[in-house]
Amino acid sequence: xxxxxxxxxxxxxxxxIRHASEVVExxxxxxxxxxTKKDSSLRVGANLVKAGEAEAFVSAGNTxxxxxxxxxxxxxxxxxxxxxxxxxxxxxxxxxxxxDLGANVDCNSDHLCQFALxxxxxxxxxxxxxxxxxxxxxxxxxxMKGNEVVKVAGERLRSDTDKWLPYGEYIGNIEGTDxxxxxxxxxxxxxxxxxxxxxxxxxxxxxxxxFLREAFGHSLLTKLGYLMARPALRRFRDRVDxxxxxxxxxxxxxxxxxxxxxxxxxxxxANAIEVAYHLAxxxxxxxxRSKVASAQAQQTTEDAS
Amino acid sequence: xxxxxxxxxxxxxxxxIRHASEVVExxxxxxxxxxTKKDSSLRVGANLVKAGEAEAFVSAGNTxxxxxxxxxxxxxxxxxxxxxxxxxxxxxxxxxxxxDLGANVDCNSDHLCQFALxxxxxxxxxxxxxxxxxxxxxxxxxxMKGNEVVKVAGERLRSDTDKWLPYGEYIGNIEGTDxxxxxxxxxxxxxxxxxxxxxxxxxxxxxxxxFLREAFGHSLLTKLGYLMARPALRRFRDRVDxxxxxxxxxxxxxxxxxxxxxxxxxxxxANAIEVAYHLAxxxxxxxxRSKVASAQAQQTTEDAS
Numbered sequence: 001x002x003x004x005x006x007x008x009x010x011x012x013x014x015x016x017i018r019h020a021s022e023v024v025e026x027x028x029x030x031x032x033x034x035x036t037k038k039d040s041s042l043r044v045g046a047n048l049v050k051a052g053e054a055e056a057f058v059s060a061g062n063t064x065x066x067x068x069x070x071x072x073x074x075x076x077x078x079x080x081x082x083x084x085x086x087x088x089x090x091x092x093x094x095x096x097x098x099x100d101l102g103a104n105v106d107c108n109s110d111h112l113c114q115f116a117l118x119x120x121x122x123x124x125x126x127x128x129x130x131x132x133x134x135x136x137x138x139x140x141x142x143x144m145k146g147n148e149v150v151k152v153a154g155e156r157l158r159s160d161t162d163k164w165l166p167y168g169e170y171i172g173n174i175e176g177t178d179x180x181x182x183x184x185x186x187x188x189x190x191x192x193x194x195x196x197x198x199x200x201x202x203x204x205x206x207x208x209x210x211f212l213r214e215a216f217g218h219s220l221l222t223k224l225g226y227l228m229a230r231p232a233l234r235r236f237r238d239r240v241d242x243x244x245x246x247x248x249x250x251x252x253x254x255x256x257x258x259x260x261x262x263x264x265x266x267x268x269x270a271n272a273i274e275v276a277y278h279l280a281x282x283x284x285x286x287x288x289r290s291k292v293a294s295a296q297a298q299q300t301t302e303d304a305s
Numbered sequence: 306x307x308x309x310x311x312x313x314x315x316x317x318x319x320x321x322i323r324h325a326s327e328v329v330e331x332x333x334x335x336x337x338x339x340x341t342k343k344d345s346s347l348r349v350g351a352n353l354v355k356a357g358e359a360e361a362f363v364s365a366g367n368t369x370x371x372x373x374x375x376x377x378x379x380x381x382x383x384x385x386x387x388x389x390x391x392x393x394x395x396x397x398x399x400x401x402x403x404x405d406l407g408a409n410v411d412c413n414s415d416h417l418c419q420f421a422l423x424x425x426x427x428x429x430x431x432x433x434x435x436x437x438x439x440x441x442x443x444x445x446x447x448x449m450k451g452n453e454v455v456k457v458a459g460e461r462l463r464s465d466t467d468k469w470l471p472y473g474e475y476i477g478n479i480e481g482t483d484x485x486x487x488x489x490x491x492x493x494x495x496x497x498x499x500x501x502x503x504x505x506x507x508x509x510x511x512x513x514x515x516f517l518r519e520a521f522g523h524s525l526l527t528k529l530g531y532l533m534a535r536p537a538l539r540r541f542r543d544r545v546d547x548x549x550x551x552x553x554x555x556x557x558x559x560x561x562x563x564x565x566x567x568x569x570x571x572x573x574x575a576n577a578i579e580v581a582y583h584l585a586x587x588x589x590x591x592x593x594r595s596k597v598a599s600a601q602a603q604q605t606t607e608d609a610s
Contacts, residue, residue: 199481
């Protein structure tokens, strides 16, 4: 064991190995994995966080099973009905955080308001944005736009900004293009829409990269051009390197859990670990817990009066 | 008037001018425009189609007002509950058609099945795909994925493929990335999700183009590289030129109506006219009418038995 660990550079005294004897397959149903694989790495990792033996858990496994297991073992933070998957997204201005990216396909306006609160705490505590601008992903900027859930959530975030966004500013509805323009620091949506927005974006980026490569490979002339363009293209590639954005956070749980892309390489996985590290050192969960408690206390006072 | 027309190259005997004395502003509420602007170009154009004086109507105006006016004047095709906004999208393999892109923020499974039928008729009749592959936009490929509406629609398209997709094949759930990979010929979704997917895609494409330009403008070396890379970059730009995809169709109406992007130049607007032309010459609306009638007849037989 020691020899094998040394071979992959894990012979650091700070590293310990916890064995997990079972494997949750990538296409396995979350509920089945949760019920039958009690010694999978997902379960072992979540248990370590629960027991306080680990400050954070990073996994590149089955997302649905990770969420189900983490939720079962760690439970959600008091005041948060449903954990959300959140990730940093690149934008012209730098980055923003977007949630939910797929944990909840059906959301009500309560859930969206809680996502807004969690995203704004993250942007403030980890991204260092003094007053995060929070936008609601919609089909147009006007207040009358969108489906019922989004309209009600928008109304609540507008009238109760202090309650839901203790640090932030509510900038209203935003459109899909705005995610990447650099307007909002926090993009709020349900998991169905968020997942499709994210995957559509990935699809376009892959297609454009493919076409760019094809264009440079077209003829001797364009191949020569490629050689000359390499410094610029390398600069471009570094700027949009998806590995930088690896590490989706399962926000709203009693513990730090981060999901890495399944095909992550060392650089990407290191970034996922860094995401988990920042959540832990900045005490994001405690911060969410306290801000949600204030929001609820305010609600109770309002209801009583 | 004749002189003014000659100046912009419209002194062709096939061109006639129909005056419209009112203007619907881009941010005007559709219902207000419909009620108060009875001599806007939107209304005049729709009236001409209704009267049979025009085979098609292309507008670069307010989308919501165009849809409301066209629906009011032309009515929907028998058997279609709601018209949808459809557009051709680029993909690695060529192109596909996607609908709804924003006409209907709340859809039920009936609507999604009708969108699938309309999209498959368009792909067959206009794009020339013998047996269009129809996919349902979702958060995962497995049948259990998605919200209730999508699950029910998927179930119906799967079990009644012949009814809903007279030419096509149902390929099941697809993810956002698949739109641009070249798998499906028809992508079906509700207008909320479709609009956000489309706008997110536009946003990423704009951001990447921006970063690419910045990378080439970085230093003297990268600027030199740009000069050498121009043939390839021009090739790339032509391939992904959004003007090629200008012209969104309002499918499901008794008449051909196409929406051009508001900022379209001549090339882009010509493409929107071409989209309208193909809808008209290929009799897409008659085809939709007849296929929907067959689907309904089949439904009636099933209900009676």
